[in-house]
Amino acid sequence: MIKLNEETKKVLLALSDDKGIYLEGNILKIIDTSDDPTFDAYIKQSIEKDNEKRTKRLEITKQVQEQNIELIKSKGEKDEVNKQLQKALEKAEQAKESAVNDLELMQKKAQFELIGTIVKVALWIVCGIGVVTTGMFMICLSLGIENQIIESAWSNMFGILLTNSFSIIGTIMGVKYASDRLDKKS
Amino acid sequence: MIDSILLIDDENLFHLVFEDACSLLDITLNLKTLSSADEAAKYFKNLVETKQKKPDCIFVDLNIIGSTFNGIELIRKINFDYGDGVVIGIISSSNDKQEQTNAMKAGAQFWIIKSDEIEPRLSEFKKDFDGFVKRKLKFKVYA
Numbered sequence: 560m561i562k563l564n565e566e567t568k569k570v571l572l573a574l575s576d577d578k579g580i581y582l583e584g585n586i587l588k589i590i591d592t593s594d595d596p597t598f599d600a601y602i603k604q605s606i607e608k609d610n611e612k613r614t615k616r617l618e619i620t621k622q623v624q625e626q627n628i629e630l631i632k633s634k635g636e637k638d639e640v641n642k643q644l645q646k647a648l649e650k651a652e653q654a655k656e657s658a659v660n661d662l663e664l665m666q667k668k669a670q671f672e673l674i675g676t677i678v679k680v681a682l683w684i685v686c687g688i689g690v691v692t693t694g695m696f697m698i699c700l701s702l703g704i705e706n707q708i709i710e711s712a713w714s715n716m717f718g719i720l721l722t723n724s725f726s727i728i729g730t731i732m733g734v735k736y737a738s739d740r741l742d743k744k745s
Numbered sequence: 746m747i748d749s750i751l752l753i754d755d756e757n758l759f760h761l762v763f764e765d766a767c768s769l770l771d772i773t774l775n776l777k778t779l780s781s782a783d784e785a786a787k788y789f790k791n792l793v794e795t796k797q798k799k800p801d802c803i804f805v806d807l808n809i810i811g812s813t814f815n816g817i818e819l820i821r822k823i824n825f826d827y828g829d830g831v832v833i834g835i836i837s838s839s840n841d842k843q844e845q846t847n848a849m850k851a852g853a854q855f856w857i858i859k860s861d862e863i864e865p866r867l868s869e870f871k872k873d874f875d876g877f878v879k880r881k882l883k884f885k886v887y888a
Contacts, residue, residue: 584768585768585774585775588771588774589774609768610768610769613765613768613769614765614769616761616765617761617762617765617766617769620758620761620762620765621762621861623758624756624758624759624762625861627758
């Protein structure tokens with residue numbers, strides 16, 4: 560315990576009377592006031608005021624603490640919602656990508672089917688003409704008839720058919736190669 | 746009244762709560778607060794090296810954010826590296842039984858639940874303090 564001299568006590572008492580300023584903090588608890596009832600009352604009053612302030616501060620600090628906890632909690636909830644939104648966005652992107660791929664696949668399928676039909680029809684026409692012309696040429700040969708028109712038509716037809724067949728095969732291969740390259744690039 | 750107390754807690758707001766509660770309950774006149782376990786380890790190392798008096802009682806938070814080790818590890822370090830002899834325990838919002846057992850094994854003497862109503866628990870602890878100093882009391886949870 561510490562004892563204050565008379566001069567200091569007078570100054571402190573004057574300060575409290577004139578300006579309402581009191582000592583604060585733990586120092587109040589180690590001042591010996593046993594021999595001075597006036598100063599003892601001053602110290603008791605100071606302790607009371609100090610306790611009032613501390614109680615008020617304690618309440619406010621607790622409130623701030625509670626608000627902090629709430630803020631942290633709501634931040635966590637917000638982060639969770641953001642994560643869910645991000646996941647939903649990723650799923651939507653994946654679904655969109657899958658739909659675009661499906662559409663492309665369907666378009667390609669339709670194109671290939673069309674090409675297949677064209678090739679089939681062309682082959683039937685070519686084969687039909689070939690068979691008809693060859694049949695007519697064979698009839699002429701077996702009957703010993705000389706027919707310049709059928710002979711030249713048969714040879715021309717075969718020449719043209721061979722050239723066109725290679726041309727068609729070349730075109731189909733070219734289209735296939737080009738579409739494969741486009742797929743790889745995309 | 747406890748001569749000197751050391752509080753190690755990363756939450757600075759709780760430093761204020763603890764300081765005001767200690768003052769209002771006349772628990773101590775000498776309170777020192779630290780914010781990390783690393784700071785506390787350094788502080789203890791310095792105390793031992795310069796042969797200064799250790800605090801009479803230490804309150805350690807369980808999860809000290811921003812530290813390289815947690816409260817239980819710090820208690821073990823203080824007890825085993827810097828010597829026993831201080832009353833030491835955990836002050837935490839957790840009430841995990843397993844953690845309490847771990848703390849007891851590390852040398853903690855008490856566990857105070859940190860909540861809005863900290864004052865009654867500190868008041869009860871103040872009454873028990875002599876028992877902890879004389880090692881008469883077993884590990885106690887203030888909930």
